Amino acid sequence: MSSLTGLFPIVVEITKRIDCWPVWKILFPQQKFNVDRLPWQKKILFFVAVTLLVYLTCFFYCPGGMIGFDWIHFWSKSLNPSHYPPWTAWFLPFANWNLFIGITVGGFSVLVFSRATSKKSAIISFFCLPFLWLVLLGQIDGIATSGLVALPLTIPIALIKPQITIFALLSKRSFLLLTIIFLLISFCVFGFWPSAMLSVTTIQSFNRAEQNIGLGGWWTILALIGLWFSRGDMDMMMLCGAVAVPYLIPYHLFPTVPAVSRLPPWAAMVAALTSWLPLSANWIGPKGWWLGWIYVAWVWCYLAIDRYRNTRVFQQVHQLFKQIKWTLKIR
Numbered sequence: 001m002s003s004l005t006g007l008f009p010i011v012v013e014i015t016k017r018i019d020c021w022p023v024w025k026i027l028f029p030q031q032k033f034n035v036d037r038l039p040w041q042k043k044i045l046f047f048v049a050v051t052l053l054v055y056l057t058c059f060f061y062c063p064g065g066m067i068g069f070d071w072i073h074f075w076s077k078s079l080n081p082s083h084y085p086p087w088t089a090w091f092l093p094f095a096n097w098n099l100f101i102g103i104t105v106g107g108f109s110v111l112v113f114s115r116a117t118s119k120k121s122a123i124i125s126f127f128c129l130p131f132l133w134l135v136l137l138g139q140i141d142g143i144a145t146s147g148l149v150a151l152p153l154t155i156p157i158a159l160i161k162p163q164i165t166i167f168a169l170l171s172k173r174s175f176l177l178l179t180i181i182f183l184l185i186s187f188c189v190f191g192f193w194p195s196a197m198l199s200v201t202t203i204q205s206f207n208r209a210e211q212n213i214g215l216g217g218w219w220t221i222l223a224l225i226g227l228w229f230s231r232g233d234m235d236m237m238m239l240c241g242a243v244a245v246p247y248l249i250p251y252h253l254f255p256t257v258p259a260v261s262r263l264p265p266w267a268a269m270v271a272a273l274t275s276w277l278p279l280s281a282n283w284i285g286p287k288g289w290w291l292g293w294i295y296v297a298w299v300w301c302y303l304a305i306d307r308y309r310n311t312r313v314f315q316q317v318h319q320l321f322k323q324i325k326w327t328l329k330i331r
Contacts, residue, residue, distance in 0.1 A: 009040065038114040040150070046113070047149060051099075051106030058098040063138065071097060071138025083197045084140075086190045088160040091143065100138055107146025111258035115235070120265040125257055128295075129275040133251040145255040148234070152178045163248075164255045167227070167241030171234035209249070210286045211278070213293065216246030229304060235259035236307075239300040250278045250292040259299050271299050 038046065063072050075095055108131065116122035125131070134142050144165050147158030151168075152175050158165045159179070169175045186193065226240030238256050242248060253275075260271045274295040281288030 038110070043110050043114065043149060047106045047110045047146075050109045051102040053102075054105040055098045055102035058101050061101070063097050067136060068097060068138040069136075071095075071100060075100065075138065075140060084161060085159055085186070085197070086193050087156060087186065088140070091157070091160060095140075095143070097138065100143070101135060103146050104135065104142025107149050108142065108254075108258065110149045111145070112261045115258055116261040117263070118265055121263055121268040122261045124265065124268040124272050125260045128257045128260060128272045129278065130251045130254040130257050134254045137251065139251065139254075141252060141254045148255065151175055155179055155182055163245055163252055164238050164242055167237040168234035168255065170227070170241075171232055171237050210281070211249050211289050212247055213250065213278070213290050214246045214248035215243050220244040226300065229308075230300075233303065233307070235262065236300055236303050239296050239303075242296055250275075250289065253292070253296065256296070256299065259303065263299070263302055267298075267302050271295060271302075274298055 061067070063069075063076075075092055076097070112122050112125045116125075140161050141164075144158055144161040147154040147156070147160070148165060148168055151158065151172075155169065155175070155178055158169065159182075166179075169179045220243070223240050223242075223244035226243065227237060230236030230240050235256065235258070239259065242253060242256065245252075257275075260268050263271060275292070277291035277294055278289045280291055
């Protein structure tokens with residue numbers, strides 16, 4: 001732990017120096033909102049404390065039936081499907097149920113409280129469907145999301161399931177550069193492993209499960225436009241990036257849930273409620289799963305409005321709507 005504690009500030013300092021390079025300012029603008037409100041020392045302590053608490057709690061929250069279904073049938077057996085990066089297997093022998101859920105909740109808690117604009121919004125984040133669904137299933141998305149806590153040191157962990165987290169690594173120059181370096185090293189060690197991942201993803205996109213709400217295809221154009229307006233904000237990047245993913249089940253949106261804590265309580269409550277809309281499929285049929293995109297649109301749009309509200313274009317549009325509203329009142 002002491003060596004890790006000593007390494008972390010060094011990596012952070014290197015990252016800051018890389019971020020000061022004058023190149024790519026347009027692609028990686030600095031944001032006023034700081035998603036790292038907690039200093040790294042408190043992050044580590046908070047993560048360890050929550051992980052330990054949840055670890056002990058899991059002696060009473062035991063897998064069985066639907067609880068821990070994915071953990072029982074996949075991860076507890078150290079099975080590493082071909083659509084996961086090869087180094088994922090390195091983490092599986094250490095992933096007993098208690099630690100699995102402990103790290104998931106610990107990492108999620110750090111991400112939430114390092115972003116939270118209010119305690120109410122932070123608490124509401126824990127009631128979003130992707131979080132509760134993931135804790136119920138015991139999926140590995142939680143471990144990957146925990147890899148966002150100590151970037152760039154934890155890039156390999158964030159990439160054990162890169163489906164959504166990869167877009168967070170595009171939010172900073174240093175993250176992107178170090179990710180490229182890591183991937184090049186992984187190609188030297190494991191060969192060009194993405195080919196196996198992409199082939200399985202292609203099969204999944206053609207054999208759609210009912211709960212698969214992945215878009216991809218032409219929707220990638222919309223995602224690219226959204227990514228441009230999300231530059232420098234990892235939460236907005238992940239929300240937009242989800243649109244480009246061809247295979248997506250609502251719980252895959254787990255890495256985006258900490259962004260809910262950035263909203264004011266009323267907006268966070270709307271986000272939490274809309275996150276549950278996919279379960280409407282139990283009453284209205286398979287189309288209900290697609291209502292999960294309302295959650296994505298709501299959170300991204302709120303963050304975008306908050307980000308651009310002081311820009312000249314936004315103010316002009318706002319004035320235009322006010323004039324239209326005033327005209328309608330007169331009539």
